[in-house]
Amino acid sequence: MTTNTENAKIEQCIILGSGPAGYTAAIYTGRAGLQPIIYEGLQPGGQLTITTEVENFPGFADGIDANELMDSMRKQAERFGADIRTATATKVDLSQSPYTLWFDDDTVVKCRTLVIATGASAKYLGLSDEKKYQGQGVSACATCDGFFYRKKVVAVVGGGDTACEEATYLAGLASKVYLIVRKPYLRASKAMQDRVLNNPKIEVLFETNTLGLFGEDGVEGAHVVYRKGEADERTYDINIDGFFLAIGHKPNSDLFKPWVKTDETGYIMTEGDSPRTGIPGVFAAGDVADPHYRQAITAAASGCKAGIEVDRYLKEND
Incomplete structure (x- = not known):
């Protein structure tokens, strides 16, 4: 890859964020043969990795360590061909397709579809x-x-x-x-x-x-x-x-505000019950678009929706 946007390779699907939403979107797009690229961002594994045991994720009768759960999701995404990269997006241009993304490792990537799964950060007192x-x-x-x-x-x-x-x-x-x-x-x-x-x-x-x-x-x-x-x-x-x-969450959406609609808090607003942002081929999944539930299972479900929508969009726009 290169910092020259003209020579940047055009990828089928880029996923920003590596929490339950990002990994699930990668699993679905990977199984569809789209060779998704995940950029892990500042917190690999997402917010879930700052807790200890998860007891309310279906399928684990005795609970599961949060980091173990996220590691399993990562391995599953890789199994289906996801390319996981350690970098954070610093700038995006969603004005026209293919969309352009700049990263803190001095690389530039273009993509036909983008899944924004950058999550939301809990506000702390600062102690x-x-x-x-x-x-x-x-x-x-x-x-x-x-x-x-x-x-x-x-x-x-x-x-x-x-x-x-x-x-x-x-x-x-x-x-x-x-x-x-x-x-x-x-x-x-x-x-x-x-x-x-x-x-x-x-x-x-x-x-x-x-x-x-x-x-x-x-x-x-x-x-x-x-x-x-x-x-x-x-x-x-x-x-x-x-x-x-319980003093609120800040969705990690600042990078995308010039391009997508957000509510007064900054959560990305999607169309109806879908992950569509209103920009063709750009979808939002997980806590960055969820001011209400913010659960691993709901984030994974929205990642599933985003993955399916990516596949549909690409097939319809071949």
């Missing part, structure tokens, strides 16, 4: 302890990891609908849930507020910020401060086994 205890009590997905905290005490950070949904979900598993809210009120809908405030297992800590986490072999508690900077500021600790972030 060093969040990285320290990643996979050891810190999580950004209650649906993914809540089961590990049955009959234990957990905290959820956030005050919007997502935080209230996560707190309510965890209350069905944990013995107690602290909802740590920076403001003196909840931003969630009235229905969600009522659900949280009327749940005896949930204790809302208003006007509270997290200062840090502590524990020997995992999270055992959090240092918090009430009314930070005020005259009645008070610092104290809460004992918890799990710490859940």
Whole structure:
């Protein structure tokens, strides 16, 4: 390959992202004989690799290690001919087909079809302890990891609908849930507020910020401060086994915003129940286009759709 766009080879299918959506799209396009190329991006294996065990992916009765699951998907994609490359896209031009992509390894590629499966990154508070205890009590997905905290005490950070949904979900598993809210009120809908405030297992800590986490072999508690900077500021600790972030996700879509439609948060908007972006031959799959579910299984399903659509598009436009 070359940095000269005129001499760049035109590939049939490029897939950006190597999470469940990207790998599944590669499996389907590979089986169709399209020799897809996957660019792994910044996080090979996707968001799933920052968790530990996955218990809600069908087919694994006893659960499976997240990295093992993603490694299996990778090998399956390679089995069907996927070319997996370690590089990240830095620029794209989707103004006309074949589409042009630039990468951080100084290569340029043109393609007839593109699957955007770059995912979404959970927002964190920025505490060093969040990285320290990643996979050891810190999580950004209650649906993914809540089961590990049955009959234990957990905290959820956030005050919007997502935080209230996560707190309510965890209350069905944990013995107690602290909802740590920076403001003196909840931003969630009235229905969600009522659900949280009327749940005896949930204790809302208003006007509270997290200062840090502590524990020997995992999270055992959090240092918090009430009314930070005020005259009645008070610092104290809460004992918890799990710490859940629910302050939102940022879809990794900035690179594509000049070309595709996104919602106010940045999630790529697709046509109906399809992965079509509105640009012929360009599809979006996984968390980058999913503001609602953000699960490995739904990402894989959308990757399946994208793979099928790629094959159909190429056959129709031969």
